[in-house]
Amino acid sequence: MFSYRHAYHAGNHADVLKHFVQVQLHQYMNQKDTAYTYIDTHSGAGVYALDSAQAVKSGEYLEGIARLWERDDLPAPLADYVNLVRGMNPSGKLRYYPGSPYVAEQVARPEDRLRLFELHPADTRLLVENFRKLEAHKAEQGERARGRRILIEHADGFQSMKALLPPPSRRALVLIDPPYEVKLDYKHVRDALEEALGRFPSGIYAIWYPVLQRMESRQFADRLKRLPAKEWLHVTLTVATPGPDGTGMHSSGMFILNPPYTLEATLRETMPYLVQVLGQDSGATFRIEKGTQVTGTANPRGL
Ligand code: SAM
Numbered sequence: 385m386f387s388y389r390h391a392y393h394a395g396n397h398a399d400v401l402k403h404f405v406q407v408q409l410h411q412y413m414n415q416k417d418t419a420y421t422y423i424d425t426h427s428g429a430g431v432y433a434l435d436s437a438q439a440v441k442s443g444e445y446l447e448g449i450a451r452l453w454e455r456d457d458l459p460a461p462l463a464d465y466v467n468l469v470r471g472m473n474p475s476g477k478l479r480y481y482p483g484s485p486y487v488a489e490q491v492a493r494p495e496d497r498l499r500l501f502e503l504h505p506a507d508t509r510l511l512v513e514n515f516r517k518l519e520a521h522k523a524e525q526g527e528r529a530r531g532r533r534i535l536i537e538h539a540d541g542f543q544s545m546k547a548l549l550p551p552p553s554r555r556a557l558v559l560i561d562p563p564y565e566v567k568l569d570y571k572h573v574r575d576a577l578e579e580a581l582g583r584f585p586s587g588i589y590a591i592w593y594p595v596l597q598r599m600e601s602r603q604f605a606d607r608l609k610r611l612p613a614k615e616w617l618h619v620t621l622t623v624a625t626p627g628p629d630g631t632g633m634h635s636s637g638m639f640i641l642n643p644p645y646t647l648e649a650t651l652r653e654t655m656p657y658l659v660q661v662l663g664q665d666s667g668a669t670f671r672i673e674k675g676t677q678v679t680g681t682a683n684p685r686g687l
């Protein structure tokens with residue numbers, strides 16, 4: 385059950401898409417004064433060393449963040465994300481990569497709350513340790529600790545999310561990013577979202593998923609489109625033509641329920657650049673589609 389370790393995949397093209405969009409979502413949430421709750425149902429370890437045995441073995445980050453690292457022509461929204469990674473690597477050498485909890489910690493404001501769930505015992509320990517180091521570093525810099533700003537739990541993210549909705553401030557950003565190693569993850573995501581929308585229809589829910597040949601993956605976005613959310617936005621990034629054997633992950637998607645109204649334009653500005661820089665062959669491409677909910681059924685306005 386616990387075979388997946390994100391350390392092998394940190395900073396790959398799928399992380400680039402996910403964390404770039406995550407930064408955009410936080411920035412949008414930050415525009416209103418009221419504090420919000422960020423819920424990370426599948427947190428991972430929070431910070432990854434790209435010179436670890438796992439990262440070196442897979443070398444996936446070389447086809448992801450490493451391609452953006454030294455670019456000086458980044459579109460502004462993408463620069464916000466790459467600068468966050470640069471901030472973790474003050475020596476100028478790409479050594480550390482942020483997981484989604486770290487991205488949230490950096491972009492959310494001191495008054496916002498982070499609720500982080502992780503089921504793998506070793507990754508939970510790493511997550512706790514990485515945040516302990518971060519807090520210690522901040523204390524050294526003279527920053528005041530905020531007692532209950534961040535809670536980390538060794539727990540099932542799907543179950544834990546329910547208990548937090550609706551949040552006291554009625555503002556929430558949720559990231560759902562399971563490993564999808566077991567087919568049931570696709571169903572768990574859909575079921576959890578149905579329940580979450582019942583409890584808190586106006587939350588922003590961002591779901592990452594791998595675009596694969598397997599049926600569950602191919603049908604996944606269509607299933608999410610039928611959820612009872614007012615609006616959705618769906619973006620996929622493909623970096624290479626899938627091989628004939630269908631192995632490898634060359635494409636991934638972010639599906640956002642109740643997206644910020646600014647996000648589509650940001651994606652249209654940025655995705656062509658990502659395709660150009662991360663693309664590995666002529667199959668590299670992106671797709672953006674959106675839809676609205678009309679009396680119980682989603683009405684796609686595919687673009
Ligand atoms: N969101 C992280 C990021 O962007 O940096 C990466 C998460 S990784 C893709 C998925 C994580 O979910 C793994 O660390 C895995 O151990 C954990 N996991 C698997 N099932 C889970 C569950 N039911 N609840 C919480 N965590 C789970």
